[in-house]
Amino acid sequence: MKWFLVLLLLSTTVGHAQHQKKTVPLIDASVIKVDSLLWDLKALSKSPAVEWLNQTGPVRSLLYKGVDYEGKPTQVFAYYSNPDLIRGKPVGKRTYPGVVLIHGGGGKAFKEWVEKWAADGYAAIAMDLAGKGSDGQRLAQAGPDQGDVDKFSKLEKADLRDMWTFHAVSSAILAHSLLLSFPEVDATKTAVTGISWGGYLTCLVASLDNRFKAAAPVYGCGFYNESDIFKKPIGQLSAGSQRKWMKFFDPSTYLPYAQPQFLFVNGNTDRFYNVVPYHKTYSLIAPARRTMCLIPDMKHGHEAGWVPHEIRYFFESVLNERVPLVQVSPVSVQDSTLRLSYQSPVSVLSAEFYYSNDTTSLNEQRVWSKQKGIVDPKNRTISSTRPKEGFKYGFFYLKDHRNVGVSSTFLIK
Missing domain, CATH: 3.40.50.1820 (Alpha/Beta hydrolase fold, catalytic domain)
Structure with missing residues (x-):
């Protein structure tokens, strides 16, 4: 019992x-x-x-x-x-x-x-x-x-x-x-x-x-x-x-x-x-x-x-x-350069700038282009040349060496 x-x-x-x-x-x-x-x-x-x-x-x-x-x-x-x-x-x-x-x-x-x-x-x-x-x-x-x-x-x-x-x-x-x-x-x-x-x-x-x-x-x-x-x-x-x-x-x-x-x-x-x-x-x-x-x-x-x-x-x-995700600042536009600064204990591996001038398509059909971003680890900045054709929408996307991605906010012109 x-x-x-x-x-x-x-x-x-x-x-x-x-x-x-x-x-x-x-x-x-x-x-x-x-x-x-x-x-x-x-x-x-x-x-x-x-x-x-x-x-x-x-x-x-x-x-x-x-x-x-x-x-x-x-x-x-x-x-x-x-x-x-x-x-x-x-x-x-x-x-x-x-x-x-x-x-x-x-x-x-x-x-x-x-x-x-x-x-x-x-x-x-x-x-x-x-x-x-x-x-x-x-x-x-x-x-x-x-x-x-x-x-x-x-x-x-x-x-x-x-x-x-x-x-x-x-x-x-x-x-x-x-x-x-x-x-x-x-x-x-x-x-x-x-x-x-x-x-x-x-x-x-x-x-x-x-x-x-x-x-x-x-x-x-x-x-x-x-x-x-x-x-x-x-x-x-x-x-x-x-x-x-x-x-x-x-x-x-x-x-x-x-x-x-x-x-x-x-x-x-x-x-x-x-x-x-x-x-x-x-x-x-x-x-x-x-x-x-x-x-x-x-x-x-x-x-x-x-x-x-x-x-x-x-x-x-x-x-x-x-360890936090990469923290990025707002994107600044200086002459022909787009730039943001970042803070991260892990090195940034890659960065790209995505942009679109398509204002007539629905969101899922909008055509986007991309170009390489330049990572400056010494100054902790990422930059890219402003597209010659300009852009209506844009954002930076980057990854650190853990393959963890973050982005900027959307840039809307």
Whole structure:
């Protein structure tokens, strides 16, 4: 009988950290100076109730309580793992940084994304934002789906708190609160990254949840009414609903109050998140708290969006005080020379200047040219001759000897 009790005790304490939750820090909503804040950040700061679906294997699955939808309770499906679990070990006493992973349009909770970050040393959680489970079927207590109706057109008649963005932001913040409750997660070292629509959500979530120390939105940005793609569904709303959507659901409303360090990752020819609204979005974050990574001809997709290792290097530099990414100054134009200065403990390997005079094509069809940048390691500058034909859009892209890339901001003439 005694041995049975010992085994029972071990089975409830060794298996997983959900039995040993700790106090979760609160979001400081006082710094978000908007006239009508839609989200109850105090409530979202609390760790949600959890139903564990799978407590074995390297990646665990669960349902956690979401916010009510159309007056009814909801649950959100998610995957979770950490460096101990991914190696098949019980959760030990060591703590790890945490990361919240937010999928994009048409996506789901990606198990392999959680595996990647757990293998890289993080406690990682990825949630489904379409009211679905691991099998792709609607949950019994599902929130809104992720189609255009729930994102846009329903706004004409629906309550703001029944819109997809309200629920997606709430679910991501609740996932963070859950992560922070685990004893193996260092509550002072958490980050968030999301892809496409998940990048859009990352801008919102990182602005509202100042418990995060770092954020890496991939592709996604604000100023949706200026997007080559999203200005269309917004434009189909009535004038009043357009104003309401931009006021409550566009990241431009909240980014001025964001507290984390940001890494902005995008391509120069992205179909959904084009140059001008992207430039306006990152400009809302002070230069001292942002790093740019404009990757030439970057493809759009979930896998393409989680591949850049710059995201991990950036998180490591912020959360674990590792070697930072190259820091670059604004580009100056002096006579016929474009020049920027940089700071980096790692030598810069290469640099190029990309530019375009194509002002008539859609963003993904815009034609770009490139020319070599000259790296001066002694003076820590990078320069390139101003193109003879001039340019409307331009940026420097450089890599250090770790093969880690960063860029300047866009130059827009």
